[in-house]
Amino acid sequence: MRNLIGILIILSAMLTSSLHAQECKNFHKKRCYGSDDPYMKYNTQSKSGMFILGHTSDLVFVGHAGQDYRISLCQDKHVEEPVKFQVLDSRSKDVLYDNESDALDVPIDEDSEEEAGLPMFFEFSCEVTKKIIIRITAPGPPPEEGKDKEKGRKNDEVDPESLFCIGVLLENMPTSKLGF
Amino acid sequence: MKRPCIRLILPSVVALTLISCGGENTGTTETTAVDSTMIVEDKPEVWGFDATGGNSYQVPSPNELFAIIKESKLGYQEDLISMAPVNYTSSKIQALNFGRLTADIAYTASYEKFQESITNFDNLRKVGDDLGISYVFDEIMVGRVKSNMDNADSLEVISSSSYQRIISQLEEGEKGSTLAIIAAGGFIESIYILTSMVETYGEASPMIQRIADQKLVMENVLDYLNIFNEEPRIQEVQQELQSITDIYSMLAEESISEQKSEKGARTILGGNRIIMTSDEFNDLKAATLEYRNSFTNPNSGQ
Numbered sequence: 001m002r003n004l005i006g007i008l009i010i011l012s013a014m015l016t017s018s019l020h021a022q023e024c025k026n027f028h029k030k031r032c033y034g035s036d037d038p039y040m041k042y043n044t045q046s047k048s049g050m051f052i053l054g055h056t057s058d059l060v061f062v063g064h065a066g067q068d069y070r071i072s073l074c075q076d077k078h079v080e081e082p083v084k085f086q087v088l089d090s091r092s093k094d095v096l097y098d099n100e101s102d103a104l105d106v107p108i109d110e111d112s113e114e115e116a117g118l119p120m121f122f123e124f125s126c127e128v129t130k131k132i133i134i135r136i137t138a139p140g141p142p143p144e145e146g147k148d149k150e151k152g153r154k155n156d157e158v159d160p161e162s163l164f165c166i167g168v169l170l171e172n173m174p175t176s177k178l179g180f
Numbered sequence: 181m182k183r184p185c186i187r188l189i190l191p192s193v194v195a196l197t198l199i200s201c202g203g204e205n206t207g208t209t210e211t212t213a214v215d216s217t218m219i220v221e222d223k224p225e226v227w228g229f230d231a232t233g234g235n236s237y238q239v240p241s242p243n244e245l246f247a248i249i250k251e252s253k254l255g256y257q258e259d260l261i262s263m264a265p266v267n268y269t270s271s272k273i274q275a276l277n278f279g280r281l282t283a284d285i286a287y288t289a290s291y292e293k294f295q296e297s298i299t300n301f302d303n304l305r306k307v308g309d310d311l312g313i314s315y316v317f318d319e320i321m322v323g324r325v326k327s328n329m330d331n332a333d334s335l336e337v338i339s340s341s342s343y344q345r346i347i348s349q350l351e352e353g354e355k356g357s358t359l360a361i362i363a364a365g366g367f368i369e370s371i372y373i374l375t376s377m378v379e380t381y382g383e384a385s386p387m388i389q390r391i392a393d394q395k396l397v398m399e400n401v402l403d404y405l406n407i408f409n410e411e412p413r414i415q416e417v418q419q420e421l422q423s424i425t426d427i428y429s430m431l432a433e434e435s436i437s438e439q440k441s442e443k444g445a446r447t448i449l450g451g452n453r454i455i456m457t458s459d460e461f462n463d464l465k466a467a468t469l470e471y472r473n474s475f476t477n478p479n480s481g482q
Binding site for chain 1: 228229230234235236237238239240241243244245248251340343344347348351352389390393396397399400403433436437439440446447448449450451452453454
């Protein structure tokens with residue numbers, strides 16, 4: 001009987017994790033706030049991914065010359081800290097944008113969607129066609145050694161509660177020409 | 181390729197594990213039998229942007245490219261794309277042609293060609309059925325396409341939204357390796373159409389620059405394919421693309437502006453320009469045509 005309960009618990013945890021992963025696939029479409037500009041269109045290079053605390057992953061996309069782009073991020077609300085993200089040039093690896101550095105210029109608004117004042121979007125114009133890396137780091141430190149063991153989990157089993165979803169919504173429109 | 185793997189505990193857990201891993205059917209000749217010996221004990225790196233753990237390499241949709249090309253005011257070319265009924269047997273050829281047809285529809289829709297778009301949408305559904313992904317075409321989408329195809333304003337929008345929906349459905353169905361081949365097929369067809377639209381090479385031609393810029397898209401296509409490089413059909417596509425990737429890899433790049441600058445409130449990202457010579461253009465055009473014809477007409481002996 002004890003074995004049966006154990007199996008059911010494992011099955012339940014796996015099913016929950018699998019369903020969460022499935023729900024995450026198009027998270028960016030449901031939860032990310034895009035541009036107010038009606039000319040900005042959804043870009044199919046948008047993507048969502050499952051993250052674990054402290055994990056970093058790159059989304060590499062191509063921005064065409066003569067187009068304006070907006071990158072908007074969103075995350076599961078049960079994660080208290082904001083997502084950190086950087087935009088890098090894929091060739092030089094130069095950091096073109098860092099939302100932690102940019103946060104210094106953004107006043108903290110208690111009613112804002114942007115938790116702790118970290119900007120969750122970046123807008124730019126592409127003068128040349130560029131391959132761009134969006135580097136996302138999930139908030140928080142990696143899981144502590146031995147903490148899961150205390151909860152009865154083995155080292156290679158991830159606590160489903162530490163998994164959460166991050167969405168990256170990309171939008172683009174032709175760059176408007178300045179002047180006459 | 182790193183696969184999410186789960187420790188073998190009990191037969192019932194194994195069954196659920198195999199379902200949740202979501203291995204796709206890649207055709208009878210290319211599918212590897214799954215048995216308990218394949219369950220490798222490894223760290224389950226299922227997080228990140230890619231289902232296999234790690235980074236994700238995105239490929240712009242053909243719709244995005246042709247919407248930009250439309251602005252170049254180059255005319256539509258008759259007889260450039262095929263609208264013949266399709267019947268392909270291997271999953272690799274089916275996926276390549278699925279990608280080809282998405283690019284063809286993006287091209288005809290951007291030039292408001294109704295009949296061509298609807299014929300190839302039917303062809304796309306046929307290849308989708310053969311590929312075992314008919315579920316990506318739900319009745320609402322099919323009805324919307326058929327009833328709006330004569331509306332010039334909505335043709336491009338519907339083509340684009342149909343593509344988005346198909347990609348989303350395939351991602352939800354964890355058809356990663358099929359999607360990678362579809363992206364490769366769409367990429368090749370896009371290059372085929374673009375190179376065919378150029379009548380004479382011009383070093384300063386915006387169209388030549390767009391074709392050269394596709395070097396960056398090609399890199400992402402290759403990185404995307406590489407995620408699944410343990411599959412024989414992926415290895416075949418990588419090998420077949422070699423003649424085209426060799427040409428693109430040789431293209432020189434020059435720095436023409438600052439990586440980042442500000443113009444008023446606007447952030448401008450600059451950097452390198454990719455250069456394509458006349459010879460490189462001609463080589464690319466020939467190599468693309470040859471490969472494109474090899475999977476469009478696999479029985480023609482080309």
